[in-house]
Amino acid sequence: xxxxxxxxxxxxxxxxxxxxxxxxxxxxxxxxxxxxxxxxxxxxxxxxxxxxxxxxxxxxxxxxxxxxxxxxxxxxxxxxxxxxxxxxxxxxxxxxxxxxxxxxxxxxxxxxxxxxxxxxxxxxxxxxxxxxxxxxxxxxxxxxxxxxxxxxxx
Amino acid sequence: xxxxxxxxxxxxxxxxxxxxxxxxxxxxxxxxxxxxxxxxxxxxxxxxxxxxxxxxxxxxxxxxxxxxxxxxxxxxxxxxxxxxxxxxxxxxxxxxxxxxxxxxxxxxxxxxxxxxxxxxxxxxxxxxxxxxxxxxxxxxxxxxxxxxxxxxxxxxxxxxxxxxxxxxxxxxxxxxxxxxxxxxxxxxxxxxxxxxxxxxxxxxxxxxxxxxxxxxxxxxxxxxxxxxxxxxxxxxxxxxxxxxxxxxxxxxxxxxxxxxxxxxxxxxxxxxxxxxxxxxxxxxxxxxxxxxxxxxxxxxxxxxxxx
Ligand SMILES: Nc1ncnc2c1ncn2[C@@H]1O[C@H](COP(=O)(O)OP(=O)(O)OP(=O)(O)O)[C@@H](O)[C@H]1O
Ligand SMILES: [Mg+2]
Ligand SMILES: [Zn+2]
Numbered sequence: 098x099x100x101x102x103x104x105x106x107x108x109x110x111x112x113x114x115x116x117x118x119x120x121x122x123x124x125x126x127x128x129x130x131x132x133x134x135x136x137x138x139x140x141x142x143x144x145x146x147x148x149x150x151x152x153x154x155x156x157x158x159x160x161x162x163x164x165x166x167x168x169x170x171x172x173x174x175x176x177x178x179x180x181x182x183x184x185x186x187x188x189x190x191x192x193x194x195x196x197x198x199x200x201x202x203x204x205x206x207x208x209x210x211x212x213x214x215x216x217x218x219x220x221x222x223x224x225x226x227x228x229x230x231x232x233x234x235x236x237x238x239x240x241x242x243x244x245x246x247x248x249x250x251x
Numbered sequence: 252x253x254x255x256x257x258x259x260x261x262x263x264x265x266x267x268x269x270x271x272x273x274x275x276x277x278x279x280x281x282x283x284x285x286x287x288x289x290x291x292x293x294x295x296x297x298x299x300x301x302x303x304x305x306x307x308x309x310x311x312x313x314x315x316x317x318x319x320x321x322x323x324x325x326x327x328x329x330x331x332x333x334x335x336x337x338x339x340x341x342x343x344x345x346x347x348x349x350x351x352x353x354x355x356x357x358x359x360x361x362x363x364x365x366x367x368x369x370x371x372x373x374x375x376x377x378x379x380x381x382x383x384x385x386x387x388x389x390x391x392x393x394x395x396x397x398x399x400x401x402x403x404x405x406x407x408x409x410x411x412x413x414x415x416x417x418x419x420x421x422x423x424x425x426x427x428x429x430x431x432x433x434x435x436x437x438x439x440x441x442x443x444x445x446x447x448x449x450x451x452x453x454x455x456x457x458x459x460x461x462x463x464x465x466x467x468x469x470x471x472x473x474x475x476x477x478x479x480x481x482x483x484x485x486x487x488x489x490x491x492x493x494x495x496x497x498x499x500x501x502x503x504x505x506x507x508x509x510x511x512x513x514x515x516x517x518x519x520x521x522x523x524x525x526x527x528x529x530x531x532x533x534x535x536x537x538x539x540x541x542x543x544x545x546x547x548x549x550x551x552x553x554x555x556x557x558x
Contacts (some may be wrong), residue, residue: 211381213362218339220366237362238383239261241446 107141112160114182114189115172120145122175123155125247129171130159138162158184171204173197175247177231197226205233205249209240222251258368259376259549261384262421267428270393276548277394277541279558283318284544292321295554298351299325300343301378302358307517307539308378308387312355315546324351341370348372353553356380374553382417388516389421391545392475395538399512400472402429408467410436410497411477411522413443418516419477420447427456434467435460438493441483464497469506474499474532476515476522500524504532514538 118126123142127133132140139160145153163183164172172179173195183191203221207214214222214237224233224242233242233249242249258264283289297316299309309325316323326347340358344367347354356367357378364377364384379385396402407426413419413435423433423443433456435443443460451458461467468474476499484490498521499513515523515535527533551558 207362209361211359211361213340213358213360213366213380216360218366219341220369235362237365238360238381239263240361243446 108187109139109158109160109184110187112139112158112184113163114184115157115159115164116154116180116182117148117176118155118157118172118179119176120153120155122247123157125175125250126155126157126172126179128247129168129175129250130157130164132159167204169195170198170201171250174201174205174226174231174233174250177228197228197231199226200224200236201226201233204251205242205246206251207235207238207240208242208249209235209238212238212240214238257374257553258364258371259374259386259553260364260368261377262386262389262425265386265425270390270425270428273390273545273548273552274394274397276552276558277544280547280551281544284315284540284547288318288320290320291551291556291558292316292319292554295319295321295352296350297321297323297550298347298354299323299378300347300354300356300358301326302356303379305357305378307542308355308357308385311539311542312376312378312546312550315543315550318543319547319550321352321550340367344370344375345372353550376549376553382415384421385418386421387542387546387549388418389425390549391538391542392422392514392516393425394541394545395512395514395534396473398541399534399537400510402426402431405429405431405473406434406471407431407473407475408434408436408464408471409475409477410464412441412479412483413437413477414441415480415483416477419443419475422475423447423451423456424454427451427454430455430457432457433459434471436462436464436467436497438462438479438496440493441479464503468503469508472508472511474511474513476513476519478516478518478520478522494521498522498524499527501526501530504530507532 123144141158143156148154177197179195181193182189202223205222205224207222214220223236301309313323348371353374355376355378356364359381361381361383363380364375368375377384377386409419448458481490511532512534513532517539
């Protein structure tokens with residue numbers, strides 16, 4: 098890539114750029130990646146960047162790290178249009194859009210306090226995913242989560 | 252079709268064809284449900300696992316099983332809670348599966364029946380999971396409508412607590428499979444959630460709502476009354492006002508459709524005046540009887556027995 102085009106932070110040699118994050122969700126993406134103030138990872142975050150395709154977007158760049166499938170699935174729940182760019186030797190080696198899974202397991206906590214998945218029973222939470230807008234339906238109690246999904250991520 | 256359905260967990264699992272199949276099976280069994288005994292399920296054992304008290308559901312399952320010639324293992328709420336103290340429901344279900352051919356479960360947690368179905372080696376029938384589902388109630392409601400009114404081109408008013416009353420949600424869902432014209436009648440505090448209304452419309456129901464019962468009385472085939480719980484109202488005077496406004500009395504029937512029927516899942520408290528009981532419109536006691544043929548039908552279906 099040609100540095101300077103959209104590069105508001107210094108280029109990274111190897112790592113991951115999560116692009117086209119819904120504006121306002123960058124911090125939640127960091128949370129999904131387990132990045133806190135005390136992490137040693139080198140991270141840069143750009144928020145409310147204007148872009149041709151979305152009005153405003155956030156971008157997260159992480160050095161020396163590629164994402165696990167489960168992290169990508171979680172990102173898809175809060176930012177279904179995000180793209181994952183794998184950076185190798187300063188260039189974009191691979192690019193793909195996140196994909197909403199049809200079902201998510203052990204990723205979201207059911208917001209119904211009386212749901213069997215919130216007890217000591219040997220089950221993990223399972224949700225069916227519906228698109229446009231994203232709605233998660235608990236397969237146990239059928240409770241639907243459609244707002245502030247980030248708050249329910251485990 | 253559908254003689255292979257194993258578990259009865261939520262109305263959302265059923266297609267209209269499957270519901271029709273169950274209702275037809277209940278028609279076949281209704282005479283037997285009224286009296287006598289057969290050997291259709293001889294040798295089969297039904298476990299009733301009730302973590303919460305219930306009279307109608309538990310007894311009608313018992314009756315259903317006895318009329319079909321089967322036997323019942325009855326674990327009342329007291330035994331259930333003491334026998335299984337500290338044990339997970341998942342373990343209890345695995346154990347009871349080895350003692351019985353099918354299990355009826357009532358449990359206070361929503362989604363418990365779905366989970367039980369994952370662990371059971373025999374069919375699970377949801378007898379009510381918390382504020383969640385109660386599919387056998389919905390099926391007996393549909394059966395009542397089929398027998399005492401008609402499921403096609405139905406005009407129905409559903410009255411009462413439509414916000415928290417989730418059995419009402421499953422009923423509305425099932426009726427939308429029949430393209431019913433549904434009017435929701437409730438105080439504004441207890442309106443049907445927007446999202447559910449959206450789902451119902453998407454499925455083919457015609458949906459409208461009002462706070463005023465008088466507006467719909469004269470144009471419905473079925474008046475389905477539900478209980479309004481005191482706990483929903485922080486202010487008791489507000490509660491009394493609401494209860495008064497939705498109470499059904501004989502005065503309501505001057506210009507209703509001649510064949511209009513009144514249903515209620517029972518127990519009723521203040522919603523229907525006892526003077527209505529002898530009116531030609533009252534059907535709530537028949538409705539409660541219809542729980543027997545419906546549960547007989549479900550038992551034969553989950554146990555894979557032809558009738
Ligand atoms: N070496 C690098 N260091 C840091 N960020 C980079 C690096 N290379 C690319 N990026 C960033 O990764 C993202 C994807 O880069 P790319 O060159 O594919 O941009 P693009 O053509 O705009 O892609 P898209 O069509 O996905 O928007 C951009 O946000 C870009 O700024
Ligand atoms: Mg771009
Ligand atoms: Zn749930």
